[in-house]
Amino acid sequence: MTATTVLAAGVALLGSLLFALGAAVQQYEAVRAERPGLTALVRRPRWLLGGVSIAAGGVLHILALSLGPLTIVQPMGVASLLFALPIAAALHGRKPARGELAAAAVVSSGLIGLVLIVPAPTGSPSLSTPDAVILLGVAALVALMLWGAARGANPSWRAGLLAMSAGVLYGAAATLTRVLVDGAWEWWFLLALPAPLLIALALLQRAYAVGHFGVSFATLQLADPLTAIAFGALLLDEPLPTGLTGTVTAAVAAVLTAAGTFALARTTPLTR
Incomplete structure (x- = not known):
């Protein structure tokens, strides 16, 4: 490893720590709030500080990508789940x-496999108005269906379904952002x-308020990138893994x- 690559790994790891800290703080505040809606949470200073920590983690992740290869930086980003659970447990006094x-280690291993087998996008993406409408419409429909399914589910499933609904919308937004930045x-x-x-x-705050933080955070980390990968392949003509090795790796990671x-x-x- 070169010194720059080591620096990229360190910056990405710090970004993961800040992202995990912010998520754990926001979950703690969402659980304690009488109502988990955004209008109530934005009045809680610690919840806002959690948002600042998440934003700082995202900035550091982007910086790490500019310093080192994806194969080094992305696994460090996935490590946020391993940071988040101990931090959240400490906040709740256990x-x-x-x-x-x-x-969490098993989930992280699978996520690392999934993010690393996807080929890096090439070229400048282009998104037409009809495709953008499809992107937003499909994401909204899937998110709505997941939200509806969550309403009658038990707590752990409710946390996962709500977080998956949020992850689908975040993935769609990430796809749109990629076009805005590069295409x-x-x-x-x-x-x-x-x-x-x-x-x-x-x-996501409603998912956090259920209490099963590990489920909601892990599901978010899975749904967000997979949605972006799917939309990228369908609408932006971005590459997907090919060949037997890629298929087997994707299956094992999943x-x-x-x-x-x-x-x-x-x-x-x-x-409790």
Whole structure:
């Protein structure tokens, strides 16, 4: 490793720590709030500080990507789950269970496999108005269906479904952001971007308020990138893994991620 690569890994790891800290703080505040809506949470200073920490983590992740290769930086980003569970447990006044940490490690291993087998995008993406409408419409429909399913689910499933709903909207917003930064786009894309981000944030806080932080955070980390990858392949013509090795790796990574998330659902929730 060169010194720059080591620096990139360190910056990405610090970014993951800040992202995990912010998520844990926001979950703690969402659980304690009488109502988990955004209008109530934005009045809580610690919840806002959590948002600042998440934003700082995102900036450091972008900086790390500018310093080092994706294969080094992305696994460090996935490590936020391993940081988040001990931090959240400490905020709630308990120690993380071994089962939680083991399940989180399994989920992280699967996520690393999934993010690393996807080829890096090439060229400048282009999104037409009809495709942008499809992007936002499909994401909104899927998110709505997941939200509806969450209403009658047990607590662990409710946390996961709400977080998945948020992750789908975040993934759609990430796809739109990639076009805004690097590609060809229409003026109304800028006006459309805040809506999925705000709705996703509100859904995520409701997921956090359920109490199963490990499930909601792991599901978010899975749904967000997979949605962006899917939309990138369908609408932006970005490459997907090919060949037997890529298929087998994707299948194993998916099994690990699913198994770890289900294991997290069976552990003790972070609230009484």
